[in-house]
Amino acid sequence: MSNRNQLVRDNFINFVGSGKLPTPSVSLSPANVGLTDTELVDLFESQVMSRHLDLQSRIMQKNGQSFYTIGSSGHEGNAAYAKAFKPTDMAFLHYRSGAFVIQRSKQVAGQTPLYDMLLSFAASQDDPTSGGRHKVLGSKALSIPPQTSTIASHLPKAMGAAYSIRLAKRLALEGKIPNDGIIVCNFGDASSNHSTTQGALNTTAWAAYQSIHMPIVFICEDNGIGISTSTPHGWIAANYKNRAGLNYLYCDGLNLLDTYQKAKQAEKMARQQGKPVFLHMRMVRILGHAGSDAEFVYRKESDIEATEFQDPLLHSARILLDNNILSAQEIISIYEGIESRIARVAQQAASKLKIETAEHVKQSIIPPTLDATLAAQYYKPVDEPERTKLFAHEKHNISKKQHLAKLLNWALMDLMAENKNMVMCGEDIGTKGGVYNVTSKLCERFGKNRVINTLLDEQSILGLAIGMAHNGFLPVPEIQFLAYVHNAEDQIRGEAATLPFFSNGQFSNPMVIRIAGLAYQKGFGGHFHNDNSFAVFRDIPGLILACPSNGADAVEMMRTSVKLAREQQRLVVFLEPIALYMTKDLHAEGDGLWMSEYVTPSAQAKFSKSAELNQKISVYGKGKNLCILSYGNGYYLSRQAEKILTEQGVHCRVIDLRWLAPLDEQGIIEQANLCENVLIVDECRQTGSISEALFTLLAESETTSKDIKISRITAHDSFIPLGSAAYHVLPSTTQIVEEALLLVGNKPKTVSSKSKAKKGKA
Ligand SMILES: Cc1ncc(C[n+]2csc(CCOP(=O)(O)OP(=O)(O)O)c2C)c(N)n1
Ligand SMILES: [Mg+2]
Numbered sequence: 001m002s003n004r005n006q007l008v009r010d011n012f013i014n015f016v017g018s019g020k021l022p023t024p025s026v027s028l029s030p031a032n033v034g035l036t037d038t039e040l041v042d043l044f045e046s047q048v049m050s051r052h053l054d055l056q057s058r059i060m061q062k063n064g065q066s067f068y069t070i071g072s073s074g075h076e077g078n079a080a081y082a083k084a085f086k087p088t089d090m091a092f093l094h095y096r097s098g099a100f101v102i103q104r105s106k107q108v109a110g111q112t113p114l115y116d117m118l119l120s121f122a123a124s125q126d127d128p129t130s131g132g133r134h135k136v137l138g139s140k141a142l143s144i145p146p147q148t149s150t151i152a153s154h155l156p157k158a159m160g161a162a163y164s165i166r167l168a169k170r171l172a173l174e175g176k177i178p179n180d181g182i183i184v185c186n187f188g189d190a191s192s193n194h195s196t197t198q199g200a201l202n203t204t205a206w207a208a209y210q211s212i213h214m215p216i217v218f219i220c221e222d223n224g225i226g227i228s229t230s231t232p233h234g235w236i237a238a239n240y241k242n243r244a245g246l247n248y249l250y251c252d253g254l255n256l257l258d259t260y261q262k263a264k265q266a267e268k269m270a271r272q273q274g275k276p277v278f279l280h281m282r283m284v285r286i287l288g289h290a291g292s293d294a295e296f297v298y299r300k301e302s303d304i305e306a307t308e309f310q311d312p313l314l315h316s317a318r319i320l321l322d323n324n325i326l327s328a329q330e331i332i333s334i335y336e337g338i339e340s341r342i343a344r345v346a347q348q349a350a351s352k353l354k355i356e357t358a359e360h361v362k363q364s365i366i367p368p369t370l371d372a373t374l375a376a377q378y379y380k381p382v383d384e385p386e387r388t389k390l391f392a393h394e395k396h397n398i399s400k401k402q403h404l405a406k407l408l409n410w411a412l413m414d415l416m417a418e419n420k421n422m423v424m425c426g427e428d429i430g431t432k433g434g435v436y437n438v439t440s441k442l443c444e445r446f447g448k449n450r451v452i453n454t455l456l457d458e459q460s461i462l463g464l465a466i467g468m469a470h471n472g473f474l475p476v477p478e479i480q481f482l483a484y485v486h487n488a489e490d491q492i493r494g495e496a497a498t499l500p501f502f503s504n505g506q507f508s509n510p511m512v513i514r515i516a517g518l519a520y521q522k523g524f525g526g527h528f529h530n531d532n533s534f535a536v537f538r539d540i541p542g543l544i545l546a547c548p549s550n551g552a553d554a555v556e557m558m559r560t561s562v563k564l565a566r567e568q569q570r571l572v573v574f575l576e577p578i579a580l581y582m583t584k585d586l587h588a589e590g591d592g593l594w595m596s597e598y599v600t601p602s603a604q605a606k607f608s609k610s611a612e613l614n615q616k617i618s619v620y621g622k623g624k625n626l627c628i629l630s631y632g633n634g635y636y637l638s639r640q641a642e643k644i645l646t647e648q649g650v651h652c653r654v655i656d657l658r659w660l661a662p663l664d665e666q667g668i669i670e671q672a673n674l675c676e677n678v679l680i681v682d683e684c685r686q687t688g689s690i691s692e693a694l695f696t697l698l699a700e701s702e703t704t705s706k707d708i709k710i711s712r713i714t715a716h717d718s719f720i721p722l723g724s725a726a727y728h729v730l731p732s733t734t735q736i737v738e739e740a741l742l743l744v745g746n747k748p749k750t751v752s753s754k755s756k757a758k759k760g761k762a
Contacts (some may be wrong), residue, residue: 004288016314033260040319042103045334048334053342077253081184086178092104093186104142121346130503130504132355140632151190156467164468167449167468205532220281224284232510247269255312286632347449366500380420404582409439418601424477425475426439437648461479478515510571513571530578549633566614586640594636618658623653626651645740
């Protein structure tokens with residue numbers, strides 16, 4: 001043990017032995033706050049366990065047996081509020097919550113928190129939380145979804161989970177969180193400055209301000225510092241004391257009695273009145289930020305010593321002594337007894353198997369398929385009389401061909417009717433029906449509880465969806481434009497996508513995230529409404545990315561996406577090409593070739609059961625001269641090009657990739673192998689676009705025919721300007737024709753050299 005760790009460990013024994021103990025800031029007795037002597041000793045034991053786990057993790061790290069030493073020292077007071085809440089109150093936790101987890105585990109039979117945490121320090125595959133993938137605090141039995149390292153990113157989902165509790169009741173659904181449950185969510189003082197925290201608190205307060213039931217207790221564990229950066233004195237109180245919609249309480253987190261009392265008050269306010277509480281808790285940080293943190297570089301030794309003297313364990317010892325509950329010797333023997341017990345268990349934990357293969361690491365990237373009965377809990381096909389009512393407003397249109405936006409709207413109408421736990425949320429999706437009418441009439445049919453018009457904050461929209469998914473909903477959030485997902489992408493990348501991985505598949509947050517995007521809007525809107533990059537989704541393990549190019553596919557693919565979420569707990573991003581929403585024609589005005597008839601759910605089910613989970617490419621044409629690989633707008637342009645090429649004697653097949661992650665690799669290679677040439681048409685930027693993956697796939701695959709020539713057309717590495725200038729940086733039908741003719745060896749007839757896009761050749 002390093003000097004400082006040893007010193008903190010020894011100080012406790014010496015100070016308790018000599019009676020040199022810190023002065024309490026409040027004078028309370030256990031009876032005042034409703035705690036018995038035994039309960040107080042029990043809380044103290046949880047604190048000591050948490051402390052010795054921290055010290056042990058550093059011993060293990062020195063021996064090469066542990067790999068993550070951020071601890072809870074100084075924050076052990078969170079044991080007291082763990083006791084104030086029910087173990088079924090879902091808790092989204094800051095990383096300094098060791099004592100909380102230990103205390104909560106005492107409220108649930110059969111728990112072994114010390115062994116479990118030591119297994120996680122040792123990254124053993126027996127670690128019951130993450131299976132050895134990360135040291136995370138979490139437990140299915142304790143209703144604690146594991147949290148990753150990103151500070152503040154758990155607040156939006158905590159807010160969403162809180163909102164979902166009363167929503168479940170209103171919709172008569174049996175949520176995973178009990179109806180009278182509340183949400184507990186703690187975080188640090190420095191984390192409170194993060195925009196993610198601000199967003200989640202603001203959304204909570206915004207809802208509460210309108211008297212919406214938000215049963216949540218946010219606990220700011222204020223130790224006055226974030227790594228090396230001090231929080232201005234008084235900042236947290238000044239900032240949150242008078243915040244509209246939030247109820248501020250303060251407690252001395254070093255004092256178990258004060259903490260328990262205020263936590264009980266907070267609990268009551270949240271549970272009985274459905275009001276959100278901001279519980280500000282004074283803490284200290286002991287043993288530095290983490291094992292590797294050389295605190296003396298940025299703090300004076302006298303400050304460090306003064307902080308160490310405010311050790312919450314010393315404060316607890318004082319309460320036990322002052323109230324004649326334990327003697328100094330009894331306190332010390334609890335301290336030493338727990339220390340040696342943890343050392344023994346640590347040896348056992350360190351000897352347990354680690355993860356030994358890449359396959360094993362990856363096992364929980366994709367969550368397990370849900371038990372069929374559970375998956376069907378809220379699913380029921382809709383009978384014809386009900387559908388007739390549902391579509392009464394469209395009775396004159398329903399049998400006519402329609403464009404993508406309308407068909408998708410109808411598919412959502414049917415899906416909402418079939419899946420009672422499906423809830424949509426997003427900006428302007430309510431009575432307005434969304435910016436492009438895709439959610440038109442849904443709010444009217446299903447009500448404001450199921451089509452939630454949110455405030456303007458993408459992190460909150462996604463957090464709301466994740467939180468609802470934790471409570472058994474099937475959320476379909478909408479991000480209004482692709483460019484606006486980026487300020488919230490961590491909710492998808494760092495939170496939703498990683499949850500099964502870090503929980504060894506025990507937790508999941510299935511959902512379908514609808515995002516309107518891509519370019520070609522006739523020069524309108526400029527870059528942020530024509531964003532042509534989805535690279536941000538392509539490298540997220542386990543995420544499914546769908547992109548339909550036409551209405552018929554949009555209907556089938558949306559049904560598949562919802563089914564993937566409902567039955568396989570999958571996270572799906574559904575990218576909708578805005579420019580094709582209202583497109584009706586393909587080759588000439590009035591030809592109506594880009595419209596389709598609406599296939600009813602029962603008609604689709606008749607095709608075959610597996611067709612519903614079809615994640616394959618689609619193939620148009622049987623030509624062998626050229627295989628065009630594309631998607632979205634690029635596919636639409638390629639279909640135009642195909643007609644021109646056929647007229648010039650070049651016979652094509654045009655592939656719509658449809659599912660951009662994972663790619664239907666086998667289907668792509670099979671089609672490519674049937675042709676002499678392959679042209680990839682990618683409407684996204686050259687760098688980071690899926691054309692890179694397609695080129696690599698064809699180049700790397702041993703099954704790709706050696707004789708195929710491959711070329712690609714992409715957009716320029718540029719943002720999209722307004723007006724006709726947009727088309728200078730985007731692929732066009734003319735370019736596709738030109739490149740195709742060059743590739744197959746025919747001389748191009750119509751070439752527009754100035755709009756030639758970037759391309760690569762194999
Ligand atoms: C989004 C994000 N930025 C930076 C970090 C690196 N980091 C980890 S902890 C921390 C300080 C957090 O301080 P505070 O919220 O006060 O919690 P404390 O460690 O004091 O309990 C920082 C900057 C991170 N984990 N996440
Ligand atoms: Mg702090």
